[in-house]
Amino acid sequence: MALVVRNLWVKRGTVSLPGKTVPFWGFAPSDTALPRLPGPTIEVTVGDMVFVVLWSNELSERVSIVFPGQRSVWVMSGLWGVRKASPQYENGRMVSLTDFLDRSAPGPIAYVFNATRPGVYLYESGTSPERQVQMGLYGVILIRPQGYSTPTDPDYKTAYGAGTGSRFDVEKTLVLADIDTLMHEALASGEAYNILDYSPDYWVMNGRSCPDTVRSDRDPAMPSQPVGSSIAARVGQRLLLRIINAGFQNHTLHFGGLVGRVVAGDGYPLATRAVDASYEKTAITLGSGQSFDVMVTPAGPGEFYLRDRDYNHLVNRDSFPGGMMTRLDVAP
Amino acid sequence: MATVNLWAKDGYLSTPDGNSVYFWGFSAEPGGPAQLPGPHIVAREGEAITVNLVNTLESEPVSISSSGQTNVTAGGRPVGPQYGPGGELVSFVDHAEPGGGTVSYSFTPTHPGTFLYESGTYPHKQVPMGLYGALIVRPSDYDPAIPAYKTAYGFGTDTEFDREYVLITGEIDPGLHQAVEQGWPYRISKFKPRYWTLNGRCAPDTMFHDDVPYLPCQPYGAMVMGVPGERILMRYIGAGIENHPLHPHGQHARVVAQDGRLLRNGGTDCSFKRFTVLVGAGQTYDLMYQWSGLGYTLRSPIPTTLPNRRNMGIGEAGWTMWSGSPYLGVKGDIPVGVVSFNEFGEYYFMLHSHEEPQITNWGEFPGGMMTMIGIYPSLNPRVGTLGMG
Numbered sequence A: 001m002a003l004v005v006r007n008l009w010v011k012r013g014t015v016s017l018p019g020k021t022v023p024f025w026g027f028a029p030s031d032t033a034l035p036r037l038p039g040p041t042i043e044v045t046v047g048d049m050v051f052v053v054l055w056s057n058e059l060s061e062r063v064s065i066v067f068p069g070q071r072s073v074w075v076m077s078g079l080w081g082v083r084k085a086s087p088q089y090e091n092g093r094m095v096s097l098t099d100f101l102d103r104s105a106p107g108p109i110a111y112v113f114n115a116t117r118p119g120v121y122l123y124e125s126g127t128s129p130e131r132q133v134q135m136g137l138y139g140v141i142l143i144r145p146q147g148y149s150t151p152t153d154p155d156y157k158t159a160y161g162a163g164t165g166s167r168f169d170v171e172k173t174l175v176l177a178d179i180d181t182l183m184h185e186a187l188a189s190g191e192a193y194n195i196l197d198y199s200p201d202y203w204v205m206n207g208r209s210c211p212d213t214v215r216s217d218r219d220p221a222m223p224s225q226p227v228g229s230s231i232a233a234r235v236g237q238r239l240l241l242r243i244i245n246a247g248f249q250n251h252t253l254h255f256g257g258l259v260g261r262v263v264a265g266d267g268y269p270l271a272t273r274a275v276d277a278s279y280e281k282t283a284i285t286l287g288s289g290q291s292f293d294v295m296v297t298p299a300g301p302g303e304f305y306l307r308d309r310d311y312n313h314l315v316n317r318d319s320f321p322g323g324m325m326t327r328l329d330v331a332p
Numbered sequence B: 001m002a003t004v005n006l007w008a009k010d011g012y013l014s015t016p017d018g019n020s021v022y023f024w025g026f027s028a029e030p031g032g033p034a035q036l037p038g039p040h041i042v043a044r045e046g047e048a049i050t051v052n053l054v055n056t057l058e059s060e061p062v063s064i065s066s067s068g069q070t071n072v073t074a075g076g077r078p079v080g081p082q083y084g085p086g087g088e089l090v091s092f093v094d095h096a097e098p099g100g101g102t103v104s105y106s107f108t109p110t111h112p113g114t115f116l117y118e119s120g121t122y123p124h125k126q127v128p129m130g131l132y133g134a135l136i137v138r139p140s141d142y143d144p145a146i147p148a149y150k151t152a153y154g155f156g157t158d159t160e161f162d163r164e165y166v167l168i169t170g171e172i173d174p175g176l177h178q179a180v181e182q183g184w185p186y187r188i189s190k191f192k193p194r195y196w197t198l199n200g201r202c203a204p205d206t207m208f209h210d211d212v213p214y215l216p217c218q219p220y221g222a223m224v225m226g227v228p229g230e231r232i233l234m235r236y237i238g239a240g241i242e243n244h245p246l247h248p249h250g251q252h253a254r255v256v257a258q259d260g261r262l263l264r265n266g267g268t269d270c271s272f273k274r275f276t277v278l279v280g281a282g283q284t285y286d287l288m289y290q291w292s293g294l295g296y297t298l299r300s301p302i303p304t305t306l307p308n309r310r311n312m313g314i315g316e317a318g319w320t321m322w323s324g325s326p327y328l329g330v331k332g333d334i335p336v337g338v339v340s341f342n343e344f345g346e347y348y349f350m351l352h353s354h355e356e357p358q359i360t361n362w363g364e365f366p367g368g369m370m371t372m373i374g375i376y377p378s379l380n381p382r383v384g385t386l387g388m389g
Helices: A129-135 A181-188 B123-129 B174-182
Strands: A003-017 A020-028 A039-045 A049-057 A074-077 A081-084 A088-090 A093-096 A109-114 A119-124 A138-144 A170-179 A202-205 A231-234 A239-245 A251-254 A260-265 A279-281 A283-286 A291-296 A302-308 A325-331 B002-014 B020-027 B041-044 B049-055 B089-091 B101-107 B113-118 B132-138 B163-172 B195-198 B224-226 B232-238 B244-248 B253-258 B272-274 B277-279 B284-289 B347-353 B370-375
Touching: A003 A039, A020 A039, A020 A129, A020 A181, A039 A049, A119 A129, A119 A239, A119 A291, A129 A181, A138 A170, A170 A231, A170 A251, A239 A251, A239 A283, A279 B253, A283 A291, B002 B041, B020 B123, B020 B174, B041 B049, B113 B123, B113 B232, B113 B284, B123 B174, B132 B163, B132 B232, B163 B224, B163 B244, B224 B232, B232 B244, B232 B277, B277 B284
Parallel strands: A003 A049, A039 A138, A170 A239, A231 A325, B002 B049, B041 B132, B163 B232, B224 B370
Antiparallel strands: A003 A020, A049 A109, A074 A081, A074 A109, A088 A093, A119 A138, A170 A202, A239 A291, A251 A283, A251 A302, A260 A279, A260 A291, A302 A325, B002 B020, B049 B101, B113 B132, B163 B195, B232 B284, B244 B277, B244 B347, B253 B272, B253 B284, B347 B370
């Protein structure tokens, strides 16, 4: 149990997609760092009191953060002290799902919550989310069970604690999303954009489209997309895929021909002391904002392409291969 | 060892509104037509099977992959991704080259169940074009002569069935199909389906028998038939690239398996009842449908209020599938001028996509992803065996 502080800055930046450089809005991990797509992963432990501090907002509009799946989020800011995070209204109209940071507001705003349950969650913009989430203002929160780092603890290297079938050897988080580059260009240059025209033309995992997904972490050509999605495991290892959909479309993540066991949905483990309700799948459909934890144990070596089974999302500008796809390499 | 031979070919689909749509499909005969969906492959748990593919398409390689089948080999080696000269991914598994190339896959199914087989090559094009089909794996102890062993997932799994039906969902964008036919650029970003299919057919063709001569490329009907109390196994397969909420009327159904895996952990039954199942792209669902509606027994016909006859209509105005009588097996009077397609006093219930724009043919209701469940007073036991509609 600790007090954990994570600092974020909202900035404008650009992401590199195959064949196109696209403006985006993202969370940066420091005053001097570039914004990232997805935002920096916030990794904490059950029992932690988590302070997510939004220091500044480079946009010409308000920004906030909501934490779907977290109970009781509180807000601290210079003027108002501590209060429960709540929707914001102006002249009777809601202007934000939660307390926001104005461009001109004095000082930072901090969101505070107790990490009560392990799991994989999103944090994302709660202000004009139909624009800001699409523009890139989302990231992942990983909450570990308490014994996660202690080799002698039964919860060691588990996603949800002992008895939940979530002990893993290799873990990979895959954040799915869809990008309408025309919308990005319009909003970045301050032009009007009708959300009813939303029509994505790129599909990403961890902010990159295939084949960039299989390039390494911190690839210098993609400074704002530091997270690769290639996965390496050995035969018989327990590979935990933590799949979460930050996009506006539903996506069906296909496990490359392998069979996985779904061990949790939206941060709730399916196996408890009372009943084991986990189940096996070859692919799973995720609605917007949903997450699933899937355990895959490869029985043989090979190359497997984890991909969106919505095959129209495996293209970059209509050309296969591309889009929401990455490779799992299983060594003997 | 079982052997299945498939040929990848092109052909033309027929839609109820009179359209003819170019497509690619698998055929079971070198001289036979391409078909949508491809031939049902029926394998057996624990028995090796070989699938030989001949690719007669001239333009590009074709492959077959089936999610959930592991340890598939081609030429003695595990199948793996195939790359083009620039290192770009072409196929998820070994493929057959165009113009008559061949590939031979061998595997031994480790689990019974319902699976999809589909092309693993340029799947954004080849799967919407029609290169898909059903793979049914019988449990190792399957014996249709003994009720306790006529199961989807083996003795003692509570999956005994009296009749079984495969229902494969798909979508057709005729503009993209025409682009492939004419060699125009294939722009999947313009994907806008106009037809939604069950077993490759749009309603009302879904209700025709298997192998009707006027649908040579669409041999599988999608009509579900049974008698009261029977356990009807419906194997849903999502072969398209969209999700479809399938909804049977008459009775709720129990989902007993997904993706070819029984919903059971040890002694815990994890099956669940739903009246709508979202058939996700590339996924399968086994449902047990058992009609016992309204307390019906042979001795106790249903005391029901006569439905509004306008609501019993189907197709053209003046057509109905209503028997004219609320009693199963009893026919009654039909108003003059109304044509009844009800022959034995059977009950009909719709089974359809609950995304209602999909129960049209190019916008015209009724059509698309819709069929009927027929509950008969009695029925030939051969109805509802695979390959017979």
